[in-house]
Amino acid sequence: MEPAGPLLKGYHDYEEIVSQSPAEVTAEPLTDENLAAELFYTSGTTGHPKGVILSHRTLYLHALNVIASLRFMDEDNLLHVVPLFHVNGWGTPHTLTAVGGKHVMLRKIVPPDILRLIQEERITRIFAVPAVFIALLACPQREAYDLSTLKQAFIGGAPSSLTLITRIEEAFGCRAIVGYGLTETSPVISYACPKDNMRDWQVSQRRAYQVRTGTEIIGTQIRVLNHKGEDVASNDEEVGEIAIRSNVVMTGYYKDPEATQKAIRDGWFYSGDLATINQEGCLRIVDRSKDIIISGGENISSAEVENALYSHPAVLECAVIGVPDEQWGEVPVAMVVCKPGTQTTEAELIQHVHGQLAHFKCPKT
Structure with a gap:
């Protein structure tokens, strides 16, 4: 990690601490692989943060699962764009270290710095949330950097769009895929890497697959269940809740047996995420159950409306929320940021969405 200038009061220099440590460290032998190894806090959409207990066994099995599924190798150089305390960040240290790859740390998300490090460190993989990739695509200096070593852009942490997948692949010249996971699952449990039988697919068809939530990784079982607990x-x-059974599922919530019993039932972890599934077992996230907008008794997925907005050429970023309405209970409202140098109108955007979705799903403003 590059230095960030003088240390602030109360902070310590990592390299100095390491240099003062003894060369030989005697580690106590692990007597029980099910002991807690890490504790991460998550709030999701449910309010107060809950401590997620991940055991030694959970973490090393997750690393092996991801290595086998995503084909990590010792030649991989990975740029940690996402902080290690974030769900997208903490599974990678075990995975990449196990195969002998190189970690490149980022102190702060500054698009030119990210592009420079990709060039200088010959980065092969980058994991980030959609907002980071949108910022990189909008960076005026992007074309000045050589990004040819980049093989894979892994998108997670929030719903992506076909437009974003397309722009990443065209701008960076690498494969862009969507993955899915949760704090409670260590985190990765599915990904949308194209299969060998898709080599002859049209580019648009392949990208439509890559923007999905994908299929389960090795060592994981996934079901999509309705309110009766049926597939x-x-x-x-048909939309249902994603349920996961795997050795990578958390031990439980720290000092919260009630929340643990509510989340893990009959050996399955209930994610709170809503999805559909096709005949090939490929998931498509619809929304968080808490984020569904209910308007006049109809369920509206905010992610679906956002994806429709992202397909408009002037939209850089957007968010759709539900606001109270006396007649319909809730109605969708969109907040949009336009790309630099472009213009559009509220009426034009609403009409654009109306051309793709049912009328009741369109933003009112």
Whole structure:
């Protein structure tokens, strides 16, 4: 990690601490692999943060699962764009270290610094949330950097769009895929890497697959269940809650047995995420159950409306929320940031969404 200038009061220099440590460290032998190894706090959409207990066994099995599924190798150089305390960041240290790859740390998210490090450190993989990739694509200096070593852009942490997948692949010349995971699952449990049988697919067809939530990684079982606890039809239309069974699922919530019992039932972890599933077992996230907008008795996925907005050429970023309405209970409202040098109108954006979705799903403003 590059220095960030003089240390602030109360802070310590990592390199100095390491240099003062003894060369030989005697580690106590691990007598029980199920002992807690890490504790991460998550709030999701449910309010107060809950401590997620991940055991030694959970962490090393997750690393092995991801290595086998995503084909990590010792030649990989990975740029940690996401902080290690974030769900997108903490699984990677075990995975990449296990294969002998190189970690490149980032002190602060500054698009030109990210692009420079990709060039200087010959980065092969980058994991980031959609907002970071949007910022990189909008960076005026982007074309000045050589990004040819980049093989994979892994998008997670928030819903992505087909437009974003397309722009990343065209601008960076690498494969862009979506992955899915949670704090409670160490985190990665599914990914949308194209399969060998998709080599002859049209580019647009392949990208439409890559923007999905994907199929389960090795060592993980995933079901999509309706409110009765039954599997939904594999028609990519019926919506249900994602449930996961795997050795990478948390031990439980720290000092919260009630929340643990509510989340893990009959050996399955209930994620709170809503999705559909197709005949090939490929997931498509619809929304968080708490983020569904209910308007006039109809369920509206904020992510679906956002994806429709992202397909407009002037939209850089957007967010859709539900606001109270006396007639309909809730209605969707969109907040949009335009790309530099572009213009659009409220009426034009609403009409654009109306061309893709049912009328009741369109933002009112």
